[in-house]
Amino acid sequence: MTTSVGIQPLSIERLRTACSTCGLRELCLPVGLAEAELERLDDLIQVRRTAKKGQSIYRSGDAFAALYAVRSGFFKTTILSEDGRDQVTGFYMGGEIVGMDGIGTELHTCDAVALEDSEVCVIPFSRLEDLSRQVPALQSHFHKVMSREIVRDHGVMMLLGSMRAEERLAAFLVNLSQRFVARGYSPSEFYLRMTREEIGSYLGLKLETVSRVFSRFQDEGYISVQQKHVRIIDIPKLRQLIGQRGGAC
């Protein structure tokens, strides 16, 4: 009595990479697709790639051909300026899309580096463009994903342009916490996959400052940190800390 619409012989490989059965689907893909559309989407991703900690899935200057959906693990993206400084431009976890920097010039403009052993779904970009011409919901979804990346970047610009060290760290922790919740993890207890230096680079601070502010937050009882293990004790307080100006000073 199991009525399955349009069952087809699926190879193990195809099943393995099928979006329709992926637990992260609602993060990567539009919701509410018709069965027929979902099937078409399953053609989108044929390949998964793994990256061990420290390896990159693409580097600045590489030809752009695909986007990457983080399937498991954790990534950072960094740009390296001519004079050797590098800037972390983002951290990416399961269900998030990396690689949109490359679309504009057809060359990647940053490195995407795994911060732990990770797996990504390779989304060939030309296929994504083809499919999104046929499936409006996919088109719309993709545009939203890109737009949200822009909005996220604006948030970082606000953070870098006008917040103090404590506010930046508080914002960073609250943001991580939210993203972990959305993935079904604890909002208040997690392991940082990145070093103090990487956090500092992202937030425009030196690693010593990051370390000191963590210690200060711990002294104040807002969090407890031990190396990469963080437990947030007082989320409301951290939220309050973000966007506090002219208070003490």
Add this chain to the structure above:
Amino acid sequence: MTTSVGIQPLSIERLRTACSTCGLRELCLPVGLAEAELERLDDLIQVRRTAKKGQSIYRSGDAFAALYAVRSGFFKTTILSEDGRDQVTGFYMGGEIVGMDGIGTELHTCDAVALEDSEVCVIPFSRLEDLSRQVPALQSHFHKVMSREIVRDHGVMMLLGSMRAEERLAAFLVNLSQRFVARGYSPSEFYLRMTREEIGSYLGLKLETVSRVFSRFQDEGYISVQQKHVRIIDIPKLRQLIGQRGGAC
């Protein structure tokens, strides 16, 4: 003997807003379109809007419905945080596209304010999505425009995260200069449409610092500034200044 392909009765209004005859076309639109595609594009923009200096074409929280191509004039975009700080997230001149922040949530997340009397072409977003499903070159072009916005934001993050005041100003001036050249203006002499405070906000500096660095650049003979009028005397020197670390310190 004038052989025009597919001439149709064009109202004056239609002709006025037609992309195919717009001097900024190569900045907004894909190049190398077939005649038939170009004609379809002329349906894209039906409306122009003007904004006097200080007026905004949209505000944070407004429902998102369209992108705006700057036809003439100059805009800034700003986000306002709850506690009243605001951050300039970009400056936009002729041929550039504003409004992509709104796609993700269908609400705008920043204000777009005219810094001088300006005119924009209204691009209804649903029509853009429809058309780009039919005209792959338009689809591709639009994706590139969004991607470049992301890359630009990464550049600002680098600037805010790791450059010193002089480097930031130098980068800002060089960037403006490049964009003016691309529009056929002088690379070395232009009017700033924004105040010191707006520059400072964009660059993560206070207006006094901006003013001081301008004065210092002038003392060194790199530029000459008088209020909003800037003349760049030594562009190579400014370029060299960007990404100079561990030199003098």
Add this chain to the structure above:
DNA sequence: CGGTTCTGTTGACATGGATCAAAGTCACGC
């Protein structure tokens, strides 16, 4: 055309975060 307000310049001083330095902790390979 004169007053008012916005914008820009410059100086004196304060301070948050950078820098330099040293020691402690952890992870990993042999």
Add this chain to the structure above:
DNA sequence: GCGTGACTTTGATCCATGTCAACAGAACCG
């Protein structure tokens, strides 16, 4: 299991930029 190197913490000091303040020019408007 121990040594080596990567990461983190903490302290002392310094400096680039912020803050506060005063004034000077421009722009605007009745």
